[in-house]
Amino acid sequence: MSTTLETNPHADPTEVLDNPMASVGERLKTETTAVRLKIHWPSVRKTLSSDQTRQAAGTFDAESKSVSASKKLFDTSHPAFRAATAVRKQAADYWKLNTLPFTEPGMRLIRRDDVPTFDVFMTSVRAELTEAIEVLESHLDEMIDQARERLGNLFDSSDYDTNLRRLFGIEWDYPSCNPPEYLLQVSPHLYYGECARVQRRFDEAVKLAEQAFADELEHLVGHLAERLSGEDDGSPKIFRDTAVTNLLEFFDRFQRLNIRSDDQLDRLVADARSIVGGVVPQELRDQSTVRRRVASELSRVEASLEGWMTDRPRRSILRRSK
Template sequence: MSTMLDEPVTTNQASHGTRLQAETTAVRLHIRWPGTRKSLSRDQKQQAAGAFDADSRTLSAAKRLFDTSHPSFRAVSAIKTKAGALWKGMTLPYIEPGIRLLRRGDVSEFDDRMIVIRAELVDAVEELDRCFAELVDQARTQLGHLFDAADYPVSVADQFAVSWDFPSVTPPAYLRTVNPELYEQECQRVKAQFAEAVELAEQTFAEELSQLVGHLAERLSGSVDGKPKVFRDSAIANLSEFFSRFQHLNIGSNEELEKLVESARQVISGVDPQDLRDRSTLRDRVARSLTEVEMSLEELMTDRPRRNIIRGPR
C-alpha cells in the first residue's frame, strides 16, 4: 500500500506522532458472525415479482432466515456490541481500516476484559444453539414456500466468535539489513502515518464532543407544547464518560481542544439531571454555555481541517 499526504508533516506533528507510536500498540478486533438474510433464488424472485406484477430482473429481494428479535439471538448480539464498544472505547483511531491504537499500559486490561467477553459469548451461543431448532421451526412457518432447510446449519455453535490480535504497523527489522534504503523509506512512511493518526484522534474527539454537547444543549433549549423538552440522564452520563476517556487517551497534542473539553466539563460539573428539570434558570445557563462550546468546536474543526490521505492499492 502506498500512502501520500497532501501537505508536509510539521515538526510538531511529527513529535506527537513519535510519542503516539512509542506509547501505543496496534490492536485489531475480529468478529465471526453468520448472515441472517439470504438473497432469493431466481425462481423465488420470479415468484415474488409475479405477486406484484413486476419484472424479476429489476427486483432485489432477500429473506430473513430467522427471527433476530428472539431473546437468545439478542443476547448474542448484545455481546458483539459490547466487544466493539470496548475495543473502540479503550483505543484511539488509526488510519489503517480495522486497526486502532491501544496504550501499552492498557494491553493487559484490554486482554483480560476481552477474554471475559469471549467467555460470555460462548455461553450466550450455547443458549442460542439450544433454541435454534425453535427458530428454524418458526422460520418454516413464516417463510412458507421460501423456506429452505439447506439454509440452516445443524448447529450454530461454531458460527460466532470474537478474537483480537496485535498486528505490527512498523517496518520488519530484517529489512534494515536486506535493503537499508527501503527500510528508511518505510520508517518515514510509518512516521507520517502516526502524525496523521494524531490529527485523526483530535478530529474524532472534537466531533464526538460536539455531538454530545450539541445534543444536550438542544434538549435543554426551548420547549414542546409549552413544556420543557425531555432529556435522559444518559445525556449527562455520556459526557462524563467522554471526559474520563479523553483524559486517559489524550496525548496532549491540541491545547485548544483540551481547553474546550475542560470548559464543557466545568459546565456540567456537579450538575444533577433532576436540578436541570426543576430549575429553569440553571437549565438555560447550561444550555447557553454548551452552545458556546459547540460553536467553538465547530470553529476549531473548520480552522484546522484534517489532512487528506490518498491511499494506493492494497
C-alpha cells in the same frame, strides 16, 4: 538532532517520550500499538435463488433484473439471539471506547499499558459469547421450526448449520505496523522509507483522534444545549439523564486517551467539563436559572468548537497501498 522513530525505529521508547522535540505522532507511535478485533457472525439473511427472484418479480409485474430479494433465516428478536447480539455489541463498544482511530481499515490504536486489561476483558466477553451460543443452540430446533412456518415454500433446511459454535466467535490481535526486519538487510533505503511512511500514518492518526474527539464533543454538547434551551408547547424540553451522563463519560475517556496534541481542544473539553461537572440532571429540571446558565455556557463552547473545527478541515485518510 532529536531521536525519532522515523529515523531510528529501534530507538529506546523512553528516549522518545523524554525528548521535548519529539512530535506528537512519534509519541503516539511509542505509547500505542495497533489492535484488531474480528467478530465472526453468520448472516441472518440469504439471497433468493434466480427462480425465486423471478417469481417475486412476477408478483409485481417487474423485470427480475430490477428486483433484489432475500429471506430472513432467523428471528433476531428471539431472546436467545438477542443475548448473543448483546455480547457482540459489548465487545465492539469496548474496542471502540478504549482505543483511538487509525488509518488502517479494521485497526485502532490502544495504549500499551492497557493491553493486559484489554486481553482480560475480551477473554471474558468471549467466554460470555460461548455461553450465549450454547443457549442459542438449545433453541435452534425451535427457531428453525418458526422459520419453516414463516418462510413457507422459501424454507430450505440446508440453509441452517446445526453447529453454531463454528459460526460465531471473537478474535483479536496486535498486528505490527512496522516494516519487517528482513527488509533492513535486503534494502536499507526501502526499509527506512517504509519506516517514514509508517510514521506519517501515526501523524495522520493524531489528526483523526482530534477530529473524533471534537465530533463527539460537538454532538454531546449541542444535544444537551438544545434540550436545555427552548420550549415545547410552553414547557421546558424533556431530556434524558444520558444527555448529561454521556458527556461525563466522554470527559473521563478524553482524559484517559488524550494524546495532548492540541491545547485549544484541551481547553474546550476542560471548559465543557467545568460547566457540566458539578450539575446533576434533576437540578437542571428543577432549577430554571441553572438550566438557562448551563444552556448558555454550553452554546458558547459549541460555537468555539465549531470555530476550531472550521480552522482545521478534515483530512483525507491515508490508506495502505495494495
